[in-house]
Amino acid sequence: MPVVMDADRIGRTLTRIAHEILERNKGVDDLALVGVRSRGVPLAKRLARQIKEITGDDVPTGVLDITLYRDDLMRHAVGPQPVADRYSYLPCLGWALAAGGAAAWPWVGSRVVRVAGAGALALLLLLTMQQVHVWRDSVSLWSRAVALEPDNRFARINLGGAYATAGRTPEAIDQYRQVLELSPDKAPWYEVLGWLYATSGHAAEGLPLLLEALRLEPGRANACLNAREAVRLLNLPPPPELEACRPPA
Numbered sequence: 001m002p003v004v005m006d007a008d009r010i011g012r013t014l015t016r017i018a019h020e021i022l023e024r025n026k027g028v029d030d031l032a033l034v035g036v037r038s039r040g041v042p043l044a045k046r047l048a049r050q051i052k053e054i055t056g057d058d059v060p061t062g063v064l065d066i067t068l069y070r071d072d073l074m075r076h077a078v079g080p081q082p083v084a085d086r087y088s089y090l091p092c093l094g095w096a097l098a099a100g101g102a103a104a105w106p107w108v109g110s111r112v113v114r115v116a117g118a119g120a121l122a123l124l125l126l127l128t129m130q131q132v133h134v135w136r137d138s139v140s141l142w143s144r145a146v147a148l149e150p151d152n153r154f155a156r157i158n159l160g161g162a163y164a165t166a167g168r169t170p171e172a173i174d175q176y177r178q179v180l181e182l183s184p185d186k187a188p189w190y191e192v193l194g195w196l197y198a199t200s201g202h203a204a205e206g207l208p209l210l211l212e213a214l215r216l217e218p219g220r221a222n223a224c225l226n227a228r229e230a231v232r233l234l235n236l237p238p239p240p241e242l243e244a245c246r247p248p249a
Contacts, residue, residue: 014047014050017047018047018050018051019054022051022055032059033059034061035061035062037064040064047059060246063222138165139163139168142155142159153183156176157176159175169196173196176193176196186216187213187216187217190209190210190216190223191220191223193206194212195210195226206226207230207236210226210227211239219246224246227241
């Protein structure tokens with residue numbers, strides 16, 4: 001396998017990027033580096049170290065977690081559905097009609113074609129009605145996907161998000177607990193579960209989940225924020241997991 005960039009070349013590239021950041025920002029004043037979880041986080045921290053080596057100044061880093069807002073999750077295969085998602089059906093209709101018309105052209109006007117056409121339309125109508133029921137909304141779409149493939153983590157993530165958007169918090173919590181079981185990376189889902197509990201008025205149930213996220217990934221920004229708020233609401237002393245969090249602004 002060809003090597004695109006070895007360690008030395010990556011280091012030189014990061015040093016050049018760090019210099020360009022400093023040039024464009026005219027120093028480190030008002031500079032912060034935010035990495036999109038997960039691989040953007042170590043990149044932001046490494047760039048911060050490079051900048052410190054150049055200037056001697058510490059640059060604050062942050063984390064942006066877009067787990068619940070990623071539209072690319074909707075494009076992953078989600079199991080043996082009749083059609084993978086609600087957007088792939090309509091573009092096929094034109095080709096299907098063109099192919100059917102070309103095949104039937106030699107028999108246009110015959111009784112056989114009329115009967116076959118009526119049967120085909122009836123069948124397509126039945127199939128369309130079934131698919132419209134599945135595609136009625138995001139909850140029905142992803143519920144179907146989960147029913148067909150219960151261990152599909154991406155389908156459960158999307159179903160949990162659909163429930164949360166619809167204000168159906170208990171069902172969202174149930175889905176994200178399943179995601180937690182299926183995911184090798186546990187911290188984001190402890191955080192999501194803690195947030196769902198806390199924002200639905202159950203801070204006492206949400207705080208242990210948020211603290212578990214911080215035990216797994218100390219300093220995790222959103223978990224820090226929500227855990228602090230839960231501690232405030234419950235009137236508790238700050239737990240040790242918050243020690244790794246950045247001081248609130």
